[in-house]
Amino acid sequence: MRDGNLRARSAALNGSFVLVADAKWKYIDILADKSQLTSEAQGEIPSQTQLNKLTAVHPGIGPEATAAACYLNNSDNVFIVEDMKGFFRVVGSERWFTKTTVTQDNGQGPTGSTSTTLTVEAFFETCKRATALYNMVP
Numbered sequence: 001m002r003d004g005n006l007r008a009r010s011a012a013l014n015g016s017f018v019l020v021a022d023a024k025w026k027y028i029d030i031l032a033d034k035s036q037l038t039s040e041a042q043g044e045i046p047s048q049t050q051l052n053k054l055t056a057v058h059p060g061i062g063p064e065a066t067a068a069a070c071y072l073n074n075s076d077n078v079f080i081v082e083d084m085k086g087f088f089r090v091v092g093s094e095r096w097f098t099k100t101t102v103t104q105d106n107g108q109g110p111t112g113s114t115s116t117t118l119t120v121e122a123f124f125e126t127c128k129r130a131t132a133l134y135n136m137v138p
């Protein structure tokens with residue numbers, strides 16, 4: 001739905017969604033206590049959009065994490081993230097390219113921890129926080 005200035009009025013998505021041919025959802029195990037999703041306004045009135053920023057920390061640096069890093073760094077991606085209240089938030093869209101950068105930390109010393117960190121920036125056209133509700137089982 002759009003208002004008189006053709007701006008999106010709602011961020012809730014309902015219905016069935018189909019991936020394009022040959023595309024597949026991939027599950028990434030993340031550390032919720034070290035990950036964060038934020039949303040901030042950008043641009044000028046009446047054309048403001050939201051810039052969603054996702055920092056997702058995966059606990060490993062193994063071959064699968066490294067292969068995912070190569071793919072994510074060079075692809076337009078859409079992420080679905082469950083928030084603390086059980087809602088699913090969409091980061092990315094078909095309208096704007098999603099910027100994803102991945103870093104890996106090999107840890108320090110015998111007690112250091114390793115991690116792969118995804119940093120995602122994606123525009124979202126709405127005046128409300130990106131709350132995409134899906135009929136999905138968490």
